[in-house]
Amino acid sequence: MTCNLSFVLPWPAPLVSGTLLRRYHRFLTDVRLASGEVVQAHCVNTGAMEGLIRPGASVWLCPASSPGRKLPFTWMCIELPDKTKVGVDTSLPNRLVSALLSTKQLPGFERHLGFTPEVAYGGGSRADFRVDMAYGACFLEVKNVHLVYPDGGAYFPDSVSARGAKHLRELAEVVRKGGKASVLFVIQREDARFVRPSDVHDPAFAREARVAAEVGVTFHALKLRLTEMGAEFAGVLPVDLSPYDIERPRRWRDEERRWSGWERPG
Numbered sequence: 001m002t003c004n005l006s007f008v009l010p011w012p013a014p015l016v017s018g019t020l021l022r023r024y025h026r027f028l029t030d031v032r033l034a035s036g037e038v039v040q041a042h043c044v045n046t047g048a049m050e051g052l053i054r055p056g057a058s059v060w061l062c063p064a065s066s067p068g069r070k071l072p073f074t075w076m077c078i079e080l081p082d083k084t085k086v087g088v089d090t091s092l093p094n095r096l097v098s099a100l101l102s103t104k105q106l107p108g109f110e111r112h113l114g115f116t117p118e119v120a121y122g123g124g125s126r127a128d129f130r131v132d133m134a135y136g137a138c139f140l141e142v143k144n145v146h147l148v149y150p151d152g153g154a155y156f157p158d159s160v161s162a163r164g165a166k167h168l169r170e171l172a173e174v175v176r177k178g179g180k181a182s183v184l185f186v187i188q189r190e191d192a193r194f195v196r197p198s199d200v201h202d203p204a205f206a207r208e209a210r211v212a213a214e215v216g217v218t219f220h221a222l223k224l225r226l227t228e229m230g231a232e233f234a235g236v237l238p239v240d241l242s243p244y245d246i247e248r249p250r251r252w253r254d255e256e257r258r259w260s261g262w263e264r265p266g
Helices: 093-103 160-178 203-215 248-259
Strands: 007-011 014-026 028-033 039-044 056-061 073-079 086-087 112-122 125-133 136-147 153-156 180-187 196-197 218-225 230-236
Touching: 007 093, 014 230, 028 056, 028 073, 086 153, 086 203, 093 112, 093 136, 093 180, 125 160, 125 203, 136 153, 153 180, 160 180, 160 203, 180 203, 196 203, 196 218, 203 218
Parallel strands: 039 073, 136 180, 153 196, 180 218
Antiparallel strands: 007 230, 014 028, 014 056, 028 039, 056 073, 073 086, 112 125, 125 136, 218 230
């Protein structure tokens, strides 16, 4: 699929730059601002964030919109040693998809008749979106991706995701019963060339993805470029669900482990 879409999702507020000091208790980060002040920021990411926890790296924070919020900032993105900017706010992909659907610009869904977020389906799950098309409703699941390896592949997930595997099983069941379902990977960096399920991090998720594709669940991907203005659409990517040799991805994972996870202070 080719796409000439030009779209930028603005940041909720102008970003503030700083230097990452540490991530701890999973959801907390300490950042030193240019002024020298050390602030605490919310990390909207429950995963390992493989390769991204790099003390000393440049990061960008978004000031909280609510004056009464306990944490004054949200961590939005980080710059890697090769200068690649990577988004770390896992709520951003759903905001992006909602904005693209609202303007009928989401690739593959431009002609939708309407959409509804957070729709219950299956065995107690909630689809990120139900998109009403001329052919009927399509349940759309959005997955945030940040991990890209030297082969140019964006791999998901970067740790075991039992919830993600459950979603795939339930989307497959929707299709078996005659419905429509899709998975959309949103890669918050511009250096990816394709997307793969990670057999190294979560073989169960990778297996369910291939089963889902066989029964008719469709898989799509797009990537973003992070700029001063916001998250810019940077193109669609192919999703490769074929089996592959995991030797190199396993080695890359092991190399990146020191830049992953969070401190667990006593």
